[in-house]
Amino acid sequence: MRYRDHSENEAGIDMSPLIDMVFILLIFFMVTTTFVKDMKLDLDRPSASSGAAASSKAIRIFIDSNSDIYVDNQPVRIYSLQGKLRDMLRLSTEKSVLVVTDEMVPARVVLEVVDQSRLSGATDVGVATEQETGGR
Numbered sequence: 001m002r003y004r005d006h007s008e009n010e011a012g013i014d015m016s017p018l019i020d021m022v023f024i025l026l027i028f029f030m031v032t033t034t035f036v037k038d039m040k041l042d043l044d045r046p047s048a049s050s051g052a053a054a055s056s057k058a059i060r061i062f063i064d065s066n067s068d069i070y071v072d073n074q075p076v077r078i079y080s081l082q083g084k085l086r087d088m089l090r091l092s093t094e095k096s097v098l099v100v101t102d103e104m105v106p107a108r109v110v111l112e113v114v115d116q117s118r119l120s121g122a123t124d125v126g127v128a129t130e131q132e133t134g135g136r
Contacts, residue, residue, distance in 0.1 A: 057094045058124075059085065061117065063101040067109045078112055085120035096124035 061081075062070040069076050071084055089095055097117040101110055110127060117125045 057092070058096040058098040058126075059088050059092065059122075060128075061085075061097060061099045061113055063099065063105050063109060063113060065102040065104050067105055069113060078109075078116065081113065082116045082120045085117055085122065089121050095122050096126070097122040098126050098128050100128040 059071070064070070069078060069081060071081070071088070076084055085097065089097075099110060099113055099117070101113075114125050114127070
């Protein structure tokens, strides 16, 4: 009679599925996270007591203190703003536009930008205040 050697195989944890799940979760959170790209303009935004948080998916139009207009970090003339916005709104799921302006910009320029935004097909056009954009 021989004695059998009862060596038990050590039970190991297979790490491959765990690593796969971590990568899948990482990709999921990276894809679902949205980032708001604000331009680095020095703007004194007007304040309002009724301001609310703006949608992060809204197309943002920036107007600096010299009344220069920027869309997608590129300067745009007022006469070409409607065409540019129409192209951007066609690709966007949300048809809203947020005008981020300096406090010292003349009202006629802001009104012209809002008017061009509505003519381009935007259903919701707003002017950003300090509360909507999170301060300076």
